[in-house]
Amino acid sequence: MIHTDTTGDEVAAHYDELDPYYRSLWGEHVHHGLWETGRESPLAAVDALSRYVAKRAGIKKGDRVCDVGCGYGATARLLASEYGAQVTGITISPKQQAAAAAAGGADFVLGDWLKNDFPDESFDAVIAIESTEHLPDVAQGIREMARVLAPGGQLVICAWMAGPSPSEWQKKHLLEPICREGRLVGMGNEEDYLRWIAGAGLSLQSTDDLSRQVRRTWPICIQRTIGAFFRDPALRRFLLDDHQRNRIFALTLLRIWFAYLTGAMRYTVFTASKP
Ligand SMILES: C[S@@+](CC[C@H](N)C(=O)[O-])C[C@H]1O[C@@H](n2cnc3c(N)ncnc32)[C@H](O)[C@@H]1O
Known part of the structure; x- marks a missing residue:
């Protein structure tokens, strides 16, 4: 597991500080797009990833x-709108929650997942799209997901992952800086996730490697950042301001794209159920 010492406060500050940037470049979905046919627009692709998760989680009308x-x-x-589910979202970022x-x-709650007070067995499905990488203790985070799931409930996790055997160069120049700059506490590999899921008492149903279908996200983000740099004076000031701790994330976009192209990084969806 690639590991950094990032704290929950730093993760919240990252998303709060980058709030205008994330909203103008990513829109309201802060996750990869999924290109199943390759012809989807970026907006259709991010919706497609959400629907992929809904399908894996088996979400139906009235599900919590x-x-x-x-x-x-x-x-x-x-x-909620397409499947009729009753959804509660939790984020550690005050700006996102607002x-x-x-x-x-x-319903949207401000809080740290590792300190949540949702009752036991209170949800039919739990989803975590690209958030487990930020948890200081992923094993505990997944145990919490198992705790709040009702028996028979489904868990779907979409995770940025390290490939099976990254070289020392890939670790030093790609994975470690991506984690530091993106305020990821770490990047587990497939074995780590399988151990955490089993350790939480869940039964694994599928492991889907979507790396090839999602990696197009990054050239799009890079192109949008370059375009916005010239168009948007506020973004330009932000990226050129030495005091902005999180502006480095703009450069990380290039590392992430390269990490996918070289196999150092993977994108995997884990589906598990609570017996
Ligand atoms: C890459 S964004 C993904 C957002 C969202 N799932 C989506 O797909 O648009 C990561 C999210 O994880 C949240 N997060 C990170 N650590 C958290 C924690 N300890 N508790 C709650 N939320 C957390 C961040 O605030 C952010 O909303």
């Missing part, structure tokens, strides 16, 4: 769903 690390709430709203609550469509 917890979205762990819900960002601006776009997936939670989609699950924006999500203002947009409505689901």
Whole structure:
């Protein structure tokens, strides 16, 4: 496991500081797009990833769903409006929670997942789209997901992962800086996730490597960042301001793309159920 000492406060500060940047470049979904046919627009591709998760989680009308690390709430709203689910999202970022609550469509809670006080067995499905990488203790985070799931409930985790055998160069120049700059506490590999899921008492149903279908996200983000740099004076000031701790993430975009192209990074969806 690639590991950094990032804290929950730093993760919250990262998302709060980058709030205008994330919203203008990513929109309300802060996750990869999924290109199943290759012809989808970027917007259709991010919706497609949310629907992929809904399908894996088997979400149906009336299901109680917890979205762990819900960002601006776009997936939670989609699950509520298209599937009729009752969704509760939780994020550690005050700015994200305020924006999500203002947009409505689901309940949005501000808090740290590792300190959540949701009752045992209170959800039919738990989803975590690209949030487990930020948890200081992923094993505990997944145990919490298992705790709040009702028996028979489904867990779906979409994770940025380290490839099976990254070289020392890939670790030093790609994975470690990506974690530091993106405020990821770490990047587990497939074996780590399988151990954490089994350790939480869940039964694994599938492991899907979507790396090839999602990696197009990064050239799009790079292109949008370059375009916005010239168009948007506020973004330009932000990226050129030495005092902005999180501006380095703009450069990380290149590392992430390269990490996918060289196999140092993978994108995997884990589906598990609670017996
Ligand atoms: C890459 S964003 C993904 C957002 C959202 N799932 C989406 O797909 O649009 C990561 C999210 O995880 C949240 N997060 C990170 N650590 C968290 C924690 N300890 N508790 C709750 N949320 C957390 C962040 O605030 C952010 O919303």
